[in-house]
Amino acid sequence: MFRMLVINPGSTSTKIAVFDDLNPVFVDTLRHSSEELAPYKTIFEQYEFRKSVILNALKEKDVPVESLNAVVGRGGLLKSIEGGTYAVNETMLEDLKVGVQGQHASNLGGVIAYEIAKSINAPSFIVDPVVVDEMDEIARFSGMPEITRKSIFHALNQKAVAKRFAKEKGVKYEDINLVVAHLGGGISVGAHRKGRVVDVNNALDGEGPFSPERTGSLPVGDLVKMCYSGKYTLEEIKKKITGKGGVMAYFGTNDARDLDRMMKEGNKEAELVYKAMAYQVAKEIGMCATVLKGEVDAIILTGGLAYGKDFVEWIKERVSFISEVVVYPGEDEMLALAEGALRVLNGEEAAKEYK
Template sequence: MNEVIEKKYVLAINPGSTSTKIAVFENLEPQFVQNIAHHKKDLEKFKNINDQYEYRKKTILKTLLDRKFDITMLSAVVARGGLMKPIEGGVYTINQRMVDDLMAGVSGKHASNLAAVIAYGISWDLNLPSFVVDPPVIDEFTPLAKLTGMPEIKRRSMLHALNIRAVARRESEKMARNFDDLNLIVAHLGGGVSIAALERGKIVDGTNALYEGPLTPERAGTLPTGDLMELIFSGKYKTKEELYAKLVGKSGFNAYLNTNSAKEVGELYAQNNPTARLVFDGMAYQVAKFIAEMAAVLKGKVDAIIITGGMAFSKGLTDLIAERVSFISKVILHPGEDEMRALAEGCLRVLNGAETPKVYR
């Protein structure tokens, strides 16, 4: 007799600065995914991100109505985690303390902070549970991983935690192994790059996606401290904001070739453009170097190296990386990222009793 699988409908919410992405899943099957664009003139009416709450919530509900989806069918609402207090990885029930911290911006202001707030509001109205999954503020670093040569400065965990942990879980299932029993290195390659060491399910070390690691299509990555200090005091950059824009948006491929498109750089590479070959090969070289660094963190006991993110579609790039790191462990390609599915997966683990949600305190 075929087992009847109970249908569970999940609404996933992922806001960006000028849009809000939503998806409705029936179990893990997407019923629809929609990116709701917000007109600049509409957003300009609000003084800050928090003031956009009612506007974005109403827009989501109207979109569901236009899609003729009956919201009373929902089993839960799940949201991308925002910049709350640093917490360990997992699925968290959204509560008032989390909402208050996100509205206060305890770890920074970002559009993603509204995700859990909106999810909490919709779920409150419908008397449903609501969750966040592996927010970007996950902090499972060991004291050794946080240590620097200056007591005033500690390394911070800031990486693509949602995709890294989701991909690691999926590949663990393919290996017929328990995620919490494996040691994995996951390299997320996109506009930003995160390279993380997962020891028995926890991200115990990793590169900061904004300020560390390899050069990326638009970020500088790790820089020589002395030269950076000279640049800061050179007078070229008048404000902290100008330097930030340079390091995080106008560096990497952008600085060398005036484009942050990996596809365009790949085309120039194929045409034997010397600068394109240098930065493309250089990125692969640096990714491999940081993967090896994470292997040292795991004392060489690495069950697999997983390469994911949008740039993992580039066979040329992944071949260059694998050539340098395959001596450490097998290299698995898991190209692309699907944050909405990752949110639904986490939510359904809780709804199906496979995982107990954590409490945000």
């Protein structure tokens, strides 16, 4: 039996869990108020604070650090890499600290995992970070030589639900084609061809459908005019795209349940925006089906928005002609992280090396 600590840092919370093999000992969300995080200018500066909150939580739950066999964290905006479980090494730590592809709370996952594991001489890992990049060469062209399309998406949950579907069907993930739509605060839709995500929208930085708090793709000419209007700083524009875009920009909330409530109270504009988000998701799924040349074994809908019955129906009515649609609402990133680490601890897989 292997005991693992799992660390998944988000923008306002750090989710932690301890697993004995795949059995949860406890799962907890440690929330951080904006006052607590205010003193830190960068994500990396939050490192000591978040680490001590995690160690305190372990004490409260009576789980001695020494009882852990490994620590696994959600990682971060590293250099682009293929999917899998990676051992945390010095090169990775350096890249997580500087944020080679930007700042994201999950940059702290690998760093904290490494430091806690080091104190007890245990291994530390990250699994399927947001920079998993298995895109076909043909998918990388933007139409402007200076700009190459990037794969930044919910790789951990997309891969986890894809493998879950394969297991339930008694087939191998590497033998099937899937379109997976992660419908959360950000939305990513990936074309999975025989175990590789060969095309996907950059869910963090202005590609794909709009989402509860992101714009997704924008009419580029109008965006350029806005950038040169003199009204906004670079930081303000970036925030309008990621964080304050999408549903947040239309209605001042990133909670789709508010949209649902407004719609049920008769607000026609809320209904239209909610339906427009589903419409854009369906279009993106259709695009991925063409990437897979129509050979789609299933379309999987996952993430928090997949709890929304109407939202799921609006997508289904546009894409059901392509293939079966399977819905796995929510996400189980903590279990997916534990599974990734356990495959290495059990010797089923070798940990990959980050270079």
